[in-house]
Every structure is written in structure tokens, then in C-alpha cells.
Amino acid sequence: MSHSCGRYARPLTRREMLQRCANGFGAVALSSLFGEAFAQDKADLVRRGLHHAPRARNVIFLYMDGAPSQIDTFDYKPMLEKHHGKDPKDVIGRVEKTQFDNNGKVMRPLWPFKRRGESGLWVSDLFPHIGGCIDDLCVVRSLTSNFSEHTSANYFLHTGTPMQGRPSMGAWVSYGLGSDNQNLPGFIVLNGGLIPVGGLDNFNSGFLPASYQGSVFRPADPPVANLKRLEKTQELQQRKAGFVKALDAKVRAGYDEQFESAVRNYELSENMEAVAPETMDLSKESEETKKLYGLDHPFPQTALYARQCLSARRMVERGVRFVELTCPQISGADRWDQHSGMKKGHEDNARAVDQPIAALLKDLKQRGLLDHTLVLWAGEFGRTPFAQGSDGRDHNPYGFTVWMAGGGVKGGFAYGETDEWGYKAVQGKLEMHDLHATILHLLGVDHKKLTVRFGGRDMRLTDVHGEVVRELFA
């Protein structure tokens, strides 16, 4: 039913279409829509639309669901030892409202701290493996959030707003930078079992096109929805696809660019069906590598998280722009959210992630990937220096620790301080938008320029806030 009788002008090319789009995107986004692979040459990247020379190309976000405690991990506060058991109102002073409002006494760290590495930064015994990588870590001890409940704080950490429906950091990054691998999504979520509170909206594309939403991969076959053919044989599937293509070819001439893209996407989806399972297939990794990550670990959650971390490396190798890992589910421990039973809960969580994360850092480094891969380790907030009940800690958004590694940040470096209780950030206080601005900057993107017009405004990951923290840069 071709109507291509010459009466019509030739269809627009994709490029023409975009260039005419009056309500269009910035130059950065343009490159992603073309889906062109990024050159290695940084000057070339800038020429192609990045705002400045990037320090990182990829991001691996190790999301610590439920909020690990800063004062039991990376933020050493001897005052807590000294005043253990005292009423926080007497020694700390004003205590902010907390989620459960069931605040007990000042509680000392539950694990001893040691100075580690050449940098001599303090890390508690909760993370012996990660502690061993401390000289690669850029520890930020002064992040704050604006929200004390998980859902809002999760959205805030992921999207820069406390509400549903906004694009996730990974969506912004893949929208801005595109993917280096046309056969894999630019933003992949490796679901270790725990979908963060607030649900899949943490990974959404919001008002960005749906293609930028996080594709949730699980450690199973198929790793992603609708990837597995339902035809008995590949031959049959291909025969059918041949017919589909013939039908499309017949009518495409009269249609516009949209139709053309749909045809191209069909081919792309065929490739994805092959590439995605290959990416998730760890069988060809060396025994040494598998052991390093802990694929053979007796604690099943460690083995699971090890698979996730190793898969993340493979994705970065294949050019996936932004990989986020969610934590494994551990029975008896509700994420890192230890309102009670802190000792066991935090220990189990740490056991699951400590070795795999350290292995990821070492493996990336050894393969030369860490230079351009930014690893971010963060929860949605921290925990209180005083107990909830007798053996837990409540939520604390006023000052908590996250760390980064690789991707152009300083290793063995600590930035910012909380007060002597580890309660509130007092030096180098960072807001969530500052963290986002800094990450975008490392990727060669000016957070103020990566905008999309929506609802009458130019929307940004950083809303109207955010300052780049250059002190973190190597």
C-alpha cells in the first residue's frame, strides 16, 4: 500500500527532524538520540556536545537501601564512646523529630574503628574488605537529605525531588550522554531482590522519553522482561521476523521518521535478545575473578551480590552508561533499616556487600576501568547517634556518609564533617543537589544546562539548586 508516487517530498531524516524540533533538547541530549558511540578522545566529546572534558564515562551506583549508619561505618566519633548511655537531650542538646519518635540514649559505635590504608582514614570493622580499598575511596561525611522517611528520601536521592514521577539520576545521565552500546539500555538496574521503598518510580524516566527509564535486570533467565522468545526455535522466530520486515519495508516509504525509527528499533530488539543474556552470563569469567567477588561465598546473599557486582563490571565494559545495584534481601534484616537489632542487621547486610564491592573496585582498577567509572555508594540518609529503643538507630537526614571511587575523584580522601556526635553536618555540608551536580560534572555535563522543558519550566536533576564540589576531584 505504498503511496510513494513522487508527489510527496522525501521523508525527513532523523537528524532533520530533531534539528527542527523547536521545543527541542540541548546539544548533549541530541547526541544520545542519534545513539552515536562516544569517541575516546575527550576533546572530541566536548566538540560533540559535552559541556566540558569528562572525568568519568560510566556510573555504578551501589544503592544501600534503608540507610546504613554513618557513625558505625565511616564517620568515627569518639564522643559517642565517652557519652554512651546518656540522655541525648543532656549531652547533644536539641534532638530533631524522628520517624519513630522513640529515642533512647546515646549509643556508641557497635564496631571498633581502625585507621586504614596509607591515607589512614577511619573505617569500622563492619567493612574489612572495603576498608582495604580505602585509598581509592573519596569519603563524603557531610551529605544531608531533606526528608526523614524512606520514600521521599529515596525519590530525593534518585531524582532530586521527593515526589513520584520525576526522572531518575540514571535516566538523566543516559538521556544526556546516550549509550555506548546500542544493544543494551543506557540505564540498567540490577535488582538484587530489594526494590527500594517508593517502588520502580525510583528508576523512572518521568517526563523524559520512556527509553531512558531504568531497565530492571534480575539475576535470572531472562534477565529482563519480554526478552525471551516464546517461539520454540530461533529459526521460527527469525522466519517470522523476516515476514514482519517485508511487510514493514513495503509501507515504510510513505511514512515518516517515526515509522522509520520503529523499524530500526525492531532490529535493535533482535540484537538485545542476544546481547543481554550474554552480558549476564558469568560462566566465562575466570575462577579467580569469581572467587574474588565471592560467587562461591557460603552466605547466599554475598554470592548473589557478588554476581550483581560482576555483572555491573561486564555492563560497564559493554558501554552501559549507568548501572544501579539494589541490595539483596536478607531475612531478619529489613534492608539497612535497623530500628532495632542493629548489631545483627548491619552485620548481615555488610557481609552481603563488603567483599563483592571491594572486589568490584579491585577488578575495575585492574582492568583500567576505574579511571572512567564512577562508583557511588550511598543510602538515602544516615542514622541517629542515639538509640531507637535500646538496640536500633532511627533515621537521620542531617549528616551522613556516602563515598565515591574512580571516575576522577580523589582516593583516600575525606570531605566534610559532622558535629562531634556524627549527628549533623557542620563542615562542607552537602545537599543532595550538590551530589547530583558533582556527579554530572564528572561526566562532562553542566547540571544547569542539562534541562528539559516540562510543565512550563526548564527542569533539571538539580531543580534550582546544586553546586559542584570541586574539592572532590583528583
Add this chain to the structure above:
Amino acid sequence: MRTSLLLILCGFVGAEAAPQEDPAGVEFFEKKIRPVLVDRCFSCHSSTAAKLKGGLKLDSLESALKGGDTGPAIVPGHPEKSPLVDAVSYKNIDLRMPPKGKLPAEQIADLTEWVKRGAPWPKDKSTAGGPKKEDFNLAKRKAEHWAWAPLRADAPPAVKNESWPKQPLDRFLLAKLEANGLEPAPPADPRTLLRRIAFDLTGLPPPPEVVEKFAADPSEAALNSLVDGWLASPQFAETWARHWLDLVRYAESRGHEYDYLLPNAWHYRDYVIRAIDQDLPYPKFLTEHVAGDLLPEPRLEPKSGANESVLATGWWYLGEWLHSPVDTRVEELDRVSNQIEVFGKTFLGLTISCARCHDHKFDAISQKDFYALAGFLKSSNYRQVRFDTIEKERQAARDLERLRDERERAVIQAVAAAARPVVSKLAAYLEAAAGPEKDAGGRQLDPERLAAWIAHLRKAADDPQDPIHAYAVAVRGGNLAALAAKERARQAAAAKALENAEVLFDFTKPEPVEWTQDGVTFRRLVAGDAGWGTDPRRPLQEILPWGALRADPAWQSLRLAPKTQTDSSHRSWVDSGRMARTATFALRRTSLYSLVRGAGHAFIEVDSHRQVNGPLHASTVISWKEEGRRWVAQNLRHYPSPDPERPLHRLHVEYTPASPDFQVLMVVQADAPPGDPFDLPYRPILDVLETSPAPRALTEAIQKIFGDAFERMATDTEAARIADWIVRHPELFGPVPPEASDYVAARAKIVSSVPAESRTSPAILAGPAADEYLLIRGNTAAPKEAVPKRFLEAFGGGGGGGRLELARQMTDPRVTPLVPRVAVNRIWHHLFGRGLVPTVDDFGRMGLRTAHAELLDHLAVRFGELGGSTKKMVREIVLSSAYRMSDGPSARALEIDAANTLLQHRTPRRISAEAVRDAMLAVSGRLDPAMYGPPVPIHLDGFQDGRGRPADGPVDGAGRRSIYLSVRRNFLSSMLLAFDFPQPFTAIGRRSMSNVPAQSLILRNNPFVHDQAAFWAKRLVAENRPVEERIDAMFRAAFGRPAAADEVAAAKQLLQDVATMKALEAGHVDVWKELAHTIFQAKEFIFVR
């Protein structure tokens, strides 16, 4: 928080006169102070700041004295009063500047010293000038932007090509094209046109027989009749209802951590479908959305009498709700902002919620406007409305009122008359009951009554609440002086009962108190009023000695219809139609106390927070079973206000009865439990005790107050207390007269005319008026003055009479020309894929301008002429030449208008997410045309996990159209999402149209698609037809066109190959299934040109 507290603090500091020039001081300033200001403060607090924080500039003395949004930063001479000094000292945990790190101690000391010295600053040398930002000028902005202007009713312009226009609208379009030297594209061929119209109007592919008929006779008449048929079809209503649901962020759950159910939201969805099906005029539709609960004559469903209009108001509450916010006030503002955002975008095409923190950056919308609109919501609250029965309940309540007016006085007189034989001889009864013989003797007393009195007298001696108590004590020879002292003490205690409490609502006195209710259960009664029961043996329950909000027990029987969903929260009771609420008030104390009688439930809505789940806020919910009068305490220490003058939290209380005599007398707030102000002695008895304490004096006094209790009860509390006592003791005063039993029987008959069961739906309830505060920078901790509620100032403001008045202003195009403009632009958008104003939700300055302003106004005016009929408007557009153009630009169009803003030709489009799914169901034959009803749970794939995961639904959604699939915020259909089904978080008038591999993966591998192919194949194979004919039929069904010969040949080859691969016969259903599946994967299937 940081900034806001600074602002608050600033607010209390008065500015003092600027000091005189002081050379040493100036030197100190230049050396020690200016460098610090420049280095550490100017990046946020100067004219050169990229972004000024808190409105505070520190680059001149004048601006430092003027200070931030609320007041000065420094008070010369008074470091202790200067927020700037406080901030840099870092002592105040919430006010630490600079935020990124404390200044060195020396600099802090310098700054303190400098302020102490009187803040010397060189004259006329402000450190930085910089261009002054233009002040917000609403009138100027309004005048400068087209969208605010009145509608222009221009005559259709002249055109050269007179044969092209079919509708007046075509002339506007053509004139623009001609002026640009363009010719409109030729009309689309009949099959293409029909497929286009079918998808646009019904969201489904056209039935093949309809296409063939039209292809054979593509006449104007045939087209008219087809269009009319489709406009009248249920599918039109379903398709266009879904467009509307995108605007109101329709969902059936509340998102966030547990994705709690939003009960019965689907009734709203059905309302929209019905409204569009019935072609409810748009102004009426809008009015129902804004104020459907307030219409004096709501639209009723003709058969059942259910209230349609009130259902529309549910949209206000379709957004996200948090279940355990730490800061309820912040959460409220987020929620209200979303409501105003959706309101503004949907009806007005304006981004009003941008003005939450500041005057709008671009449009004629002030920050005050935002808070003026917020007042409408502050004056209302969420409820589940009994929409089936609410009108019948109201009618019954009016009937009850009439019955009361007609009969109650006489009935009470009859009750009084029935008691008179005893009352008139009460002294004799008492004396006989106390006398040694205890018999009726010659006093002509009723022996049965006397026996009762004898028994009662015995009890009364031990009951200080009994009016006969003093007499009983006296005849027993008790100590009357001691009793008098005790009674006096009781009186004194009652007088002091409330001395440490703040009385919020006092229903006991006759003065007006603001309250409202959901339903008709409650009645405000004053002292001396009768309280009726339902038991014919005790029809008159009580006489109220003090006024109260009393729940009428006649309405106790109200129930929910089976399967009605209820809110998940700590509230265990159903309050629909049985709830009374107070006005909104500010919390200033730690606890709230309600003086109630009877068992009941109370819920305190703090900052409109209702989703009470989880650890916090449980104290806002309380139930009690005790029957007597008592204070019910609720601890609210979670909601403190640092400053009682500027309370952070505002609340109201909602009461629901749990026993037939439930009433609310008084609500107070206090820091300690109040006493009972109504635990009082009987004053006339106490008088006797204090003056002549003797049994004879007491019987005389008793005789006197009992004798005329019924006559005086309306004006005398003591009389009312006695009358109440009389009706509560029928054994002492004789049986109730038949008039009273008849009266409650008549009442019961009226109430029973209302069905006890009703379904419920989310709706708004108008409460007593309350205004919202203007919040500086949108910060809840920084309230300024209250802003009276009203419509946008740019539309004349005014109003303030409530939502009904607001709706009236909005639906008057002379007041609000944007309403019809936005509405017709949406219709155009759905029919052309792009609005005349492409940014359909934003007609402000940041939106895109239209190339066809005259056309837009023509349509807006025409919409009014058509009575706001969506169907008629759609009809005019669909039958226009503009709509019928074919796709593909002319060479010149490509050259001068490649984006096709002038609309020279049609732009092909992928069909919507719902249409992709529905088209498969329609083609396969699986489509269940059933309309309305509870949502079908969506099918969850293995990747959809998380808290609140609902039950899995059938893969094929039971064959229902997509609009009937459940919309759970955290568990949206992944198939629909991939095809750009919108996230329901704000008004989405224009869906994104993405084109991604995930869509292809779905078409290739999703079980739903395969299942539908199999279903279709089964149906096809069952029709015993030649292979070629069958293939042709498939093409006609899926693509709206016959199969070409080469396509038939290719399909046959495919069938053959598949049969070989599967080792099946070519005619086998499994073979045909594979062909069917390829057709679903063809791009032509999901594109419309």
C-alpha cells in the same frame, strides 16, 4: 529550614536608625568586615549572587538593615539581637552561616564587634550595584501575554480557494496557509481516513465491513453517519475519558512506601465515561469537578437517584499521599501544590504551583494567588461519599425536619401531660415513700408508682447525681450541712474546670459554632431540645440540659454496600455519612480534649493528613466505648509550634458515633486534663440546703422544679436537667404516651425510605471556611499573613464565596477566557496529535505560541455556541477539510515550515498504549465490550516487585478495554508504560511518544501478544474459508485495507514454512497463530496516518 528560621528570627527584630559616619569604624569595616562579606557571604547574599538566598543582600548597609524576606539581618549596636551574628556563631543548630563551614573564630569576633560598634559602613559606597531585578507586575504581565486576553470572535477570513473549506474553521487554517504561499495537502483516501477517524474517536481499528462500505461509497452523507455513530458509541466515551484521566493523574492507589489503596476511585473513572457518553456540557463538567458537592441541584442518576455530580470532586484526591510523614505540614503543602498544579494545568493551562515559593517567574500569577487557591482546599477535606443515597438522605433529613416542626411540640406536651399525675403530686409521693407506712393512704397515689419511688429513694441516698439525693439523705437523717458543703465544692470545681483550657468549640451554649458534617446524622441541639431514640418503648431518649452536636440514632443503620473498599489506616470505623467535623483551628497546646457523651470515635486531621498508618500520628485516632459524659484526651505533643503566635499546625476533629446517644458537647485544647464543667449540684436543691435544710423544704423545692420542668426547660438549664431526668425514669413517672411512640415510628418510616446500603467514592467535603497562610519562599516554617481564598487576581480575583463561586467565575468566558481555549485546544490535540498551542498544559509565556491564534479563538467561541458540547466540537473538526488532509509535506512546506506548525498536512502517529492493546483484543475477537465496574488487576511480570505488590491479574486483562485495567501507582502495567502510558503524578495533556526497542520486544515476546494471536488464529481457522480470503481478511482487520497480491503470496509462503518447521499441516491453528503474530508486529498495525 535554615533560611526559614533566619527569616522568622529576622521578623522579630526591629530596625534601628543607621549610625553616623565613624572613620575608625569605617576603617574597621574595610579591613575586617568587607573582605569576609565578599568572600563568604556574597555568593548568596548580594546583588551579584547567581541566586539570591532568603531575599537577603549584604552588599550595603541599607540592604543589610532592610534584611531578608521578613526583616533586618543586623541590629546595629546589638549583636545579641542580630540574626547575622547568631548565624555565624554556629550556636543555633538551625541557623548556621555560611552553610558550608564555620568562619574562623577571629572573623566571628570581628563581625560581633562590628555590629556592637553600630555597624559602621562608608556612605554611598554600596559594594555592588548590579541591575535591579524587575518587580513583579501582574497587570503588566497580563497585558503583555496573549493568553489572558478576552476571546476574539473574528469572522472567518476570506480565502482564495473557496472550494476547500468545509467548516468555518477551515477558512482560518487555509487563510494562514495561503498567506504563507502554501496549499493544503490533498485529502486522504477513504480507507486511510476511516482508520484515522476510528482510532481518534473509538481508540479501535474500524471494523472491516465498515471500511469496505465506506470505500464503496465515500460520500459526505456516509461520512456524517459514520462519525455520528462513533460519537454515540460507548467506545468514544471510553477513549475520550482516558484522555481526561491523564489530566487528573488518575490512579487507584496512593503510591509511596506501601502504595495504599485509594478506595473506590474507579467510580470517578466511570463518572467521566458517563459524562462524556452523555456529552455533559463542559462548563457543567468543570463545575462538578470544582464544586459538585455543593450544587443545590446535583445531577442524579435517573434510575437509582445516585448523586452523579459529587463523584466528579474525587479528582481532587487522586494524587499521592504519604502514610507517615515526619512533617505533616510539609507533606500537606506538597499535596496541595500538586492539587493546585493539576487544577491549574487541567482547566486553565497555567502552571500556578510555580508560585508556591515566589511570584511566578514568567506569568501573571502571584505567590498570593497560589495561597488564595490553597484556601479552597484548606476549607475542605477528603471523604468517601455515600453517593448512592446521599440525596435520599438529604431529602429524608428535610422530611424529618418538617415532621419535627409539625409534631414535636405537641408530642412533648403529651409526654409532659403523661408525667403530670406524678409530677403534680411529687411531694406527696416523696413523703409517702419516706414515711413509716410507705403507703398511698388517703393521698390518692398510684401504688405501683409509689413502690417505684420507695425503691428509688433507697438508691438515691447513695447517688449524689440524683436530684432526690439530698432528700434521701435528709430522710435518712444524714448530715445536710456536710452535704451542702460537698455540693458547694462540686459547684466550685465545675466553675474552675476549664480554667487551664482553651475552649475551641462549645456546643453547649446557644451561640453559633462552625461545624459541618458528612451526611445528615448530626444535628446541633440547644439546651431544652428533645433527643429522640428509635425504641418505641422509650421514644424520647433525653432532654438536653446543655446544647450538643447529637447523632440521631435513627441513622445508625447506615451501611456500606458489599465490596465497597475502605481506607486502610488506623481508623477502624467507617465514617461515611456519619461524621461531624469542627472548623479548622491552630494547635497551641499539647493535648486536645473532647467532652462527649456516649461511645464514639474521634479523628484529628492535622494538616489534612489522613493516611494514618505506621509509627507516627496514631494519637490522632481514638475510639472509646464508655457511655457517660467524659473527656476524651488525645495527645498532640508531636505537633508543637515553637511560637504560639505563629502556629505551624492546623487541624480539625471528626467525630463518628458508636452508640445511639452519642453527642459532642465541647472541644478544648490544654496541657492538662480539664475538669467536668457539668458535674453540678441541682441549684434549687442546693439553695434549700444552704438556707432551710429540712425534708419538708426539700420536697417543696423538688415539687416546684419538677412541676414546671417541661414548661421552662427551653430557657432554664435546671428545668431541662429535671425534664431530662423525668424522661429517663419512666418507671417513676408512668409510661410514655402513644403520641411519642407514633412520632418515632413516623421518623423511622422516613429514615427507612432511604436504602441503608450505599457505595462510596472519593469526594471532597466542604468544611467551615479557613484561609491558608502565605509561606515565605514556600517554607512551612515561615508563615506570613493569611490570604483570603479567591480566584486568580488576573481573572479579577474576587469571589471568596467558596468553590461554587469559583466554578462560576471559571465557566464565564468573559472572566476566564482560558477555560474554553484550553478545552478546545485539547480536543484539537487529540485529533491532530498536536494542539494549536502545542504545550497543551501551559498557555503561559514558557509554553509554545500558536501559529493559529485566530483559529483557536474561533474554536473557543464556537465551543460556547455549541453549549460546551465536546461531541459537537469533535464532529465539526473531524468533518473539516483540515482534519481530512493526507500526510506528507509539500516541497514548499518542507522548506518554510518543516515542523508543520501551520498544519499544511497530516502527521502520521503511533497509536496510544491503550489502543495498541485494545486493537489486538478487537482484532483477535477477544474484546469484552462490557463497560464500567471495578478495575481488572493488571498482570504483573516477574520484574514488578516491591512493597504493596497487588494480586496478579489475568494476562489478557479479562479481555476488557485498557481503561478498565487497574492503575496502581507503584505497579503500572509495564506493557502500557512502554508505549507511553503516563505516570499519574501531574496533569499530562500531551503524552510523550517514544519509540524504543522495549516496544518491539513486547510485540515480539510478550505473552499477551502471543495469546491474542492464538485467539485470533483459532477464530480464523474456525471460519472455513479459502486461505487467500482468510489472509485478506486478516489484513483488512488489522490494517484497514485489503492484502496486496504479493503480500498474500508472502503470507502463504510463511504459512508453508512455519508448517514445515512445526511439522504441522498448513491449516493448523498453531500455524495461523504465527502469521497472526507477525501481523501484530507489523508497524502498520500500530501506526495511523
